[in-house]
Amino acid sequence: MLLVANSAAVVGEGDAAEATQLAHLESHELLLGDALVGEASLQFLSQAQGYLASEPADCASLPQYLEGVASNASLSGNQDGVDYSVAAVGSRWSGGAAGDNLTTLAPFAGADETSLDVRVVAVVNETAGGGAVLWFKEESHLLHIPIAPESAASLCASTLGGLGQAFGQVPPCNATSDAAAFSAALPPLVEEASSLGFTLDAGWSLGGSEGCYVSYWVTLVEPGVEGVAGGFDWTVLGAGEAA
């Protein structure tokens, strides 16, 4: 944090009222600076939630999808004689669990290994009193969005792998056998998904001119994730083929 004030010149002129006003501006700049970091961080989390709620993930590209939460947030204006701007850059954080002191963002402050962790770097600039008080700070904060990416990756592997294995064990080009294999394979996969907080829907169809390969798909949903803007469902899609 950098705070530069030109109070001495004011004192030299003996203008008590002006010095008092300057001192108040300094106090208010500090209050505003802390609030701006919180506002920008909340804006980033809100944008990230919008992305996660509206864009389903794909099992085949889950890491890239998670990197897609990266975004910028910025605010600027004037409050009580203080000109301010804040620019925040948020991105995925893979550095492991760690606490954070941005308590105004509770309960989303800190990195949590079971969630999607993000890092926000906020740069705040403020000026007041016609440039008599300049204020700058750069802060980095770790936050989390309580979806479960590792569980999703694990379920992608187990459900697509399980269905692929089931279809691979029956004779090709036989819809009756494929249907029986699917029906037998699905219940334990649904149960596994449920144990990790997801719902699982799946389907299959015969493909090719001879109907000799099976296309199958899964939809994993983590329902009611409690984000900053309320509950949302996070969806992960997967698909595979068996000859």
Added chain:
Amino acid sequence: MDIAVGTGYAVICLMLVSAMNPIGSEEAGSQLSSQSRLDSAIGGYVRSVGMVALAYSPQEDLCHAAAEMSNSTLVLDPIVDGNGCLSAPQSPVATSSLSLSLPGRTVVVEAWLARE
């Protein structure tokens, strides 16, 4: 912490003012003390309630929290998109406010110091 440092700095500035220009310093000191107290109260309210609640909770919840942190002389009022919980006092000793641009709405936290 930052607010405490800033307030401390402000007080030092004021002491310099007092030493060099005693005329009017008592009034200036009182004014600065009031403003710092209001800023501190606003900061405490924001930290206590949190940005998430300020952005998304029903206003009555914010009003309730503000009432709990107010007393007979210091009054906090969260104004959501122009609608406050209270009517402003007629002649407060000092006022301060913090405007928050939050997703979906603007919240202005006002603080007043009423005459005892």
